[in-house]
Amino acid sequence: MPMTRPPYPLFQVAVERVELITPHMKRITVDGRCLPDFRFGLPAQWLKVFVPLSDGQHTAGRAYTVRCFDPVSQKLDIDFVLHGDNGPISTWAGRARPGDPFEISAVHPRSGFAIQPSTERYLLLGDETALPAIGGILESLPGHARAEVFVEVADAAEEQTFQSAAAVNLTWLHRKESGTQVSGSLEEAARAVGWPDENTVIWVAAESSVVKSIREHALAVWGVDRKALHAAGYWKCGESDHRDEEGFA
Template sequence: MTALPVAHLHVTDVRRITPRMARITFTGDGLDALPTWPDQQLKLLFPRPGQRAPRLPEAPGGDGMRWYQAFLALPEDERPVMRSYTVRAHDPQRGRITVDFVLHDHHGSANEAGPATRWAATARVGDTLARYGPAAEYARPLPLDDPGLILLAGDETALPAIGSLAEALPATARAVAWIEVADGAEEQPLSTRADLAVHWVHRDRAPGGADGALLAAVRAARLPEEPAFAWLAGEAGAVRGLRRHLIAERGLDARRIDFTGYWRRRLSQDDAPTEEDLAEARERAAAARVQDKS
């Protein structure tokens, strides 16, 4: 029976790479054999106040559903806070992974100073988290067999994924990225072998305010050609707006867009899904079914 992808993670390094982003490195069981791919997601489990480490449920065998049911059965005040994050880098030889944490509030959302942000802002070497995942069946690689232009767009929460995607692009790839951040101090160098043009969108300079800055920048852009594929992530409403723009105004086939809402304005991951969230989930499921048939 397959072992569950659950283990504790121990902090080995903490660096502030920009004023609002911390890069934290972890070691832990199983990281030497971790399956890896660009834009790799996993669940991080954060301890509750007063806990030195998150309490993990015990579930026999490798049944993920039974483990999750046991997780939900933990008392609420003891149950770890679970959040999704991107693996920014993986070092299998040293058995380590690196995760980038956005520390600044999402300009007015209920995520301001949430449990993950509070933990990352004070993280120290020796602190302990836990992970669930990742699972290779959720990998969604870019279609690099198509020589056309790849469009990447997202806010700072998508920046770790965009960075990992950029590093994985081959020298023959052509890509363009729009990345929304608070201001110029949040820009990061992106390493890549590809022909990649990066456009930074600063919220502090956005005409008419921060809301819609990324969509406005992409809408105003003159692309050298129709994208062969688009990868979109960040605030859910902005991602939906970008996808609608690319389909309705750029004529891009919906099957050539990979989109994910990482967070929701005025709502946290613990809040119930909205009708728009459910519609997005249905659209993603439909797109996945079409891709599986192609």
């Protein structure tokens, strides 16, 4: 769908480098010097991406998490989940080549996940759409922290490797055998986790109904403090432009 120009500035960028991280995850690198308000050291910031259509118009913006922003080179990495031809931005990303132009917004001023030095334990749960944020969070954790991570992906080929100074226990959940977009394995993993202590921060991002279920379990069963729970539905089955009104994005 062609977009109506948003009431905030957009920045013209061009693809500088492409890398296929997994069969269905593509990294696109651009010059990020245009971004005025990026906060270095704050993982999981997001911005909106607008790509050109064949008629010269641009798509409506879709939110994407910044995977990495190098403070020295100012190169910005954005990871795109490739859904085949299901969606104009995914289609564009699958075919993108160096030199291809597109537009991005500034990062959202309320986006990002602050790492608190006093926090010792993190529980991170998500699907492949959450991997850019999860990767950024893990790479930002201090050496004294521990992170329990559960990620649902299609199969073993979609697994990634992350670097972290923290002690990380990463469990991959494969839904290939279920034949569905959402298998329920992420919810099962959450329910099998021991009750988080008061010094645990929980971060969840995945399909909206899955996140809602895990959020409710954390509040009702674990009794976690809402301030220690960060949860967002990054997408919703059957909707092309889902916006989570309860959590963060």
